[in-house]
Amino acid sequence: MKVTFFDKFFIALILSVSLAGFVVNLRLDAGAEQRYITVYVDNVFVKEISFNEQTEHTVKIPFGDGGEHHATLEISEGRVRMLPIDPEHCPRGICSHTGWISRNYQSIVCVPNRIIVSFADQSIEGIDGVTY
Numbered sequence: 001m002k003v004t005f006f007d008k009f010f011i012a013l014i015l016s017v018s019l020a021g022f023v024v025n026l027r028l029d030a031g032a033e034q035r036y037i038t039v040y041v042d043n044v045f046v047k048e049i050s051f052n053e054q055t056e057h058t059v060k061i062p063f064g065d066g067g068e069h070h071a072t073l074e075i076s077e078g079r080v081r082m083l084p085i086d087p088e089h090c091p092r093g094i095c096s097h098t099g100w101i102s103r104n105y106q107s108i109v110c111v112p113n114r115i116i117v118s119f120a121d122q123s124i125e126g127i128d129g130v131t132y
Contacts, residue, residue: 035050036048036049036051037049037051037075037117037118037119037120038118038120039115039117040115040116041061041063041115041116042063043114046062047061048120051075053077055075056076056077058073058083059072060072060073061073061117069089069113078102079100079101080100080108080117081098081101082098082108084096089112090112094111095108095111095115101117106119
């Protein structure tokens with residue numbers, strides 16, 4: 001079977017549309033302001049952290065029975081990362097190996113300690129919905 005001019009044109013058109021969609025997606029995400037980080041431990045909301053591009057600080061997140069252990073989040077230049085936790089509490093350290101996150105679709109998850117750190121588009125205020 002021979003590839004015709006129209007076949008080549010159709011392939012080039014599909015590739016161009018795909019590339020344009022990828023570029024548009026990156027541009028739209030780059031323009032979004034990420035200003036809130038939410039932290040959940042044991043599937044319970046623990047903390048909401050407000051930040052901007054100039055914010056640079058660390059935040060301790062309590063976990064374990066009674067909150068006797070702490071995980072440390074580092075916030076810098078609009079990005080967040082979890083610093084290494086004691087190997088006794090987090091043997092593989094996958095959460096700290098995740099590195100910096102800065103996009104809405106990224107999150108940091110520490111499975112042994114049940115910690116979830118993710119971006120929120122806006123501040124959490126009250127109940128946003130009820131399911132029966």
